[in-house]
Structure formats: structure tokens, C-alpha cells
Amino acid sequence: MSNPLDNAIAVLRTHQDAEHGPLGAVSPLPKVLVTFSYLLLAVSFRMHDVLGTALFAALPYVFGAICRISPWFLLKRASLALPFVLCAGLANCWFDRVPVAVLPHLAIPGGVLVLLGLVCKTLGTVSAVTLLAATTSITQISAALTSLHVPCPIVVQLQLLFRYLLLTFEEMRTIVTAYHLRAASSRGIPLRHWGTIVTRAFLRAGNRGNAIYFAMQCRLFDARRPLPKPARPSWQESLATVLAILALVGLRYFLP
């Protein structure tokens, strides 16, 4: 898990690589609904409310641990997004140095608070999405989106994009590996070669994408026809969904 290409492939393969645990057997719609609610509530915390944000961000890890999804696995995935957040947040630290009182005797510069808040929000939201992705395949998520009346072309686009990205990254990795095998002495790939590599990867992925689309059509895939809806959640699942969303709302507004 060292280079960005491997990371990207690992993210797209979250479902295949993760333990599915008991959540794997739950129908997709409740999971999608609870995850969306969590995301909305998690980003709704005010900029300076670090404590609440942090506690809320811990929820996916706790819930994951209960359902046998390792918190480390979630943390590892979530931390892949951190570099981007750190860049933005650190810059802000420099601009916003006005102290803000956190506890009676503790004041922290506003920029640092915002940075901490951003980090917590990132670790929380990305791990929540990872938890969903780990226990629900893209086919199931698509089915859940269909039953939420997301228009079919959008869902199909999502599915195809997902496959296309995975293919592109894998093609790119093959090309990079082949490059290294023939250039054993040089350590990195010179910048001037990257243009060719990326173009080649997209072309090859395009060819394979076409072949895949051919094969899909042969099995009667038709992007214009509505996707099949998933089996309806059982009443226990529906009840658990409502309770989980209420609990999230409760935690959001009654946490310190």
C-alpha cells in the first residue's frame, strides 16, 4: 500500500478485500439510508465544535468493531484521504490565528480547531463510506439507489464508472510494472513518460471497456431498462433503520 495507484485500486476493491461480517447479510437499502444520514449529520457540525465532531467521528469505528469490521481497516482507508485535508487545513492555520476558548482554561487558535475538526470529519465520513462499501457490493448499492428513485441512467453510469476506473488503474499498474522491469536501475519514472503511460492506460482500458460492454449486451444488458429493485427490507430491518437514524440525530444534537 505504498504508491497512489495501489491505494486507488485498494479503495475500489474494498468490498472484495474486507470481511463482510454480519452487516454483509443486511439488505442494502437500510445501510445506504443510515450511511447517508450519518454523512449529512457529520458534516453539519459547526467549524469550532471539535469535541462533538470527534465523538461523532468515532461512531463508525465503534459500530464497525461491533460488526466485526476492524477499526484499523477503516482507519487505514480513511487516512488515505488525510493528505488532501491536511493541505487545506494547514494553510488555514496560518490565516486564522485568533484563539478560541475550548474549555474554561484552554484556548486554541481558530485555524488549529478548524484543522482538527476537518480531520475528524474526514476520518468519520470516509470510514462510514468504507463501512458501507466493505459490506455492500456496488451491485447492491446500485439496487438500493434504484429503489430510492435515483434515475436509472445515473445509477448505470455509476456502475460503469466504477468498473472503468478499476480497469484504468489496473492497466496503469501493469504498464508501470512492465516499465520498471525493463528499467531496473532507474528508481522513479521520469515525468516526460507519464503522459504516454496515462494515455496508453486510458486507451487500453477503453478497449477493454468496449469488450466488457459487448459482453454485457450479449447477456441482455440494456442501459435504458430500469434496473431490478432489491428485495424489500424486512420489518425488523426497517425498524432498525428508523431507530438507527433517530439515534444518530439524538447523538448529533445532544452530544456535548
Next chain:
Amino acid sequence: MKLSFQNATIQRDGLTALDQFTAVFDSSNGACAILGANGAGKSTMLAAILGLFPIAEGTILLDETPVTPQNARAIRARVGMVFQDADAQLFNQSVAEDVAFGPTNLGLPPEEVQARTTDALRSMRAEHLAQRDVTRLSCGEKRRVSLAGILAMRPEVILLDEPTSDLDPRACRELASLLQSLPAFQLIATHDLAFARRTCPQCAILQKGKLLASGKASELLENQSLLEEAGLA
């Protein structure tokens, strides 16, 4: 069940891949091997049956139904194709999802889809792979799983494009015996003569987009000068 090509011509990127091709494949004679050197037009011929390429001239008929864009759906429900590149065919995440893809597109109810998926995987001796990731199977497993994905649609005809190209000898033998146990009429494009002998009572030999010879495999496959002419020996 009869598949007939009548003077069918197909162009691919300006090259003539099938050239006034005429042949009849009759299911009552048993499976038919489609033999020919690289570039002879085997893959094009199979894909043309499913309407994947526009037919420049002539016609292709499945019984009485001509292959046209309007009939594509009806034909694809009756004819399944196992592509040479298994990675192009398997694209869902898990094996079970991939096998269920075809029956789901047929509009079958979920229980029926489930039953067919289990059935198809069992007949390909691949039940134990159901929850595996499709990109992490051996070539032999990929081949059996992609075949299961087609079987689950219960087609009358199965087209296989170079099914043995990436299999080791044992996997070839296993595939041959699995294919022989299937009720569907099979057209198998290959240049693996041993595999053709094992699986097909009939054979057709293609050369440069035309039919060079067709008939009983036991006769044609012993004809050294014919095989040499076709670039197969």
C-alpha cells in the same frame, strides 16, 4: 435448430473479416468446431450471430429469425457467448453476482435467478467459488464461471471463442467433459485440434473469411493436406 449464414459479408475497420460466408450449422448433428488460423474470421463469425457487427451483405438466420438490430434481444436470449477474454466477460464483483447478471436481465424473479445461479455453478463444479472475487480466479476457474454465467440463461446455443487458449492440459480435459454434459448446441471456435476432436462430432474450417470445408470431424481432422492448407498443421 439451425444457424445459417447466406453470403454474409462483414467488414471490420475496412478489412473484410467475413467474405461472402455461407454455411449451415444444424444442432441435430451435434457440437461443431470452428477451426481456422489466426485472423481466419472465427471470432467475427461467432460475434456476428449475436448481432455485434453490422452485416454488410447477405443474411444470418437463427432458424427463421434473421439477425438484425430489431431481433438482437430475442436472439441473445436464445444464444449465449463465452468470450475468449474471460476478464471481459466477468465484470461483477463476486462470482455469484456475475452468474446472476444474465438471468436478472432476462427479467426473472429473484428466487428463479438464485436457483439458476446455484444450478449453473453446480453444473460447472464451481459452487465453492460463489462468493469469490471474479478478478482473483485461476484461468480454468474463470472459464468455468463465465460458462456458468451463460448457462444460467438456459440458451439453446452456446458459442465459445477459444475456450482453451489459456488452459493447462488438465483444465482442457475437464472443460471438454463439462461441455459434453451440456444439452445446448455448441459452436466452438478453436485452433486446438485435440480439443476439437474431443468435443465436436462436426467441424467447419475457415480461411480468410470464407468456408474452406465442413463435415464430420473424424474425416476432416485426419485430412493432413486440408489442415495444412488451412494453416492448422
